[in-house]
Amino acid sequence: MTDKKSTSYPKEKINILFLENISDAAVRNFKEGGYANVRKLSGALSEDELIKEVKDVHLLGIRSKTQITAKVLDAATKLQAIGCFCIGVNQVDLKTATKKGVTVFNAPYSNTRSVAELVIGLSIMLIRRIPDKNKAAHEGIWMKDAKGSYELRGKTLGIIGYGNIGSQVSVMAESLGMKVMFYDTVTKLPLGNAIPKKSLKEVLNAADIITLHVPETAATKNMINKTTLKQFKKGAILLNYARGEVVDLDALRKSILEGTISGAAVDTYPWEPEKNGDRFQTPLQDLPNVILTPHIGGSTEEAQHNIGEDVSNKLYQFLETGMTTGSHTVPPIALPLLEGTHRILHIHKNVPGVLSEINTQLSSHKINILSQYLKTNDEIGYVVLDVDKKLSTAAFNLLKSVKETIKVRLLY
Structure with missing residues (x-):
């Protein structure tokens, strides 16, 4: 430096x-x-x-x-x-x-590990109906009952969104003896014995537990709604540790009360308080076998x-x-340092002729470019130039005058 x-x-x-x-x-x-x-x-x-x-x-x-x-x-x-x-x-x-x-x-x-571990833990709690038994115990009621309480082993986990978190949940679930199937809009290589499915409906129809790991986009908004909830296997469990807009919470509440969904764990919501201690409300409060957490999946x-x-x-x-x-x-660029030079960063609108103008301006003032990198996306271009130390200030000033320039920075 x-x-x-x-x-x-x-x-x-x-x-x-x-x-x-x-x-x-x-x-x-x-x-x-x-x-x-x-x-x-x-x-x-x-x-x-x-x-x-x-x-x-x-x-x-x-x-x-x-x-x-x-x-x-x-x-x-x-x-x-x-x-x-x-x-x-x-x-x-x-x-x-x-x-x-x-x-x-x-x-x-x-x-990803923090979220994946919690998803597995929540699955165990919900399939054993621990939230209800915990609540009863706190209220002084003894509920020693095996009815509706199951092991994860042998059950089918359906993963919607097989990215960084979804695929890690997949591996952990298989280690507990679960069968795993998943649906993703992009073709993904299955890990272990996980089975890819061609549609969301296929997974919803067959899985005992559904866990969501999708981004918030126009396509995923309310992807779990009153229509798709009817496609769930009766008594299935839903976990949303993805994004708040992915599930229609009013529709989920109705499905839980009707017994279509036997349990749920939700961490993200369409509306969330600004800070700790603020009042929080959701349609899922006061429901049986429901675990609500305050957006702490990765915390x-x-x-x-x-x-x-x-x-x-x-x-x-x-x-x-x-x-x-x-x-x-x-645009992403990873580049080595070049000793004995000064480096200039030039960001410009991605239109034809900018790189040519950069090179013309510098060459016309006899400024030698010792190395040059360029990468573009649809909107902008990013040029990194290593130039002679003695001429770097002149080069920097020339590059500022290039048409379509957004930012120029003399790095070192």
Whole structure:
């Protein structure tokens, strides 16, 4: 790494803001790397609060509660990257972030074990009807009864969404002697003896327990509704540790009361409180054999530490080398450092002629490009250039004047 004076963003001037009580591992990683201006806040911020806070922020770290809207991005004129310290990125306006050249990272794999373990544990609790027996015991009622209580062994688990979490649940379920079938809109290689099915209905008809592991999209909204609930095997159990909009909770309540569904565990909801201690309501309250948890499927000490390490490392590598592997906005590039050069990052609209103009501008001023990387997506292009140290300031100024430029940064 070169002297601090040679970079357009000296470490002591980089402002980093972490919200929602992000793991201390993330803060530690940046401070150990020489970034002193790291602020950590315990809760989420409203849109108006964010607009005030992000004015001079270069890196922003959030979890699932904070909503990064177009207005927030418009106010964040210095923002280089956003780290979503969670699985998803649906809380960020990715279209606007892409147009503004803001790199967005997340941690899609870091809490899969935590969710998978809980799904298996909940399956055992529900198939044994432990919630009802627990409630009765707390009320002083003795319910020593085997009726309606079963083992997992030999039962069929239906997994909807065979991604990182769904496939891990699959392996764990088989180790307990369960049969596993799954449905995914994308063809996936089965693990172990899991059987892929061609339709959602096939899985719903046959499984004793259904667990959902799908993203929140227009196609998955209310995918479990009054129609699909009628396709469930009578007495089946439903677990939703995916997204709140995936299940019609009113329809699920009716199915539980009618006895079509014998139990359910739900962790995510269409509406969730802003902070701990707030009043929470759902149609599933006060139902038999139902376990409700407050969006904590991936909330273990291990998962939060892993997420903190994963996302902060991606953000750190982006600041230090321009690496964008894992980005949802700026095209992903992983590249080696080149000694004896200065590196410039150029983000531009993906239109014909930009790369040609970059090369023409630099060559006409006799600036030698020692190495160059380019990658594009539908919206933008990302160029990384290594140039002669003595000419890097001139190159930086020339690149700022290139048509269709969104962002230029002299890295080191």
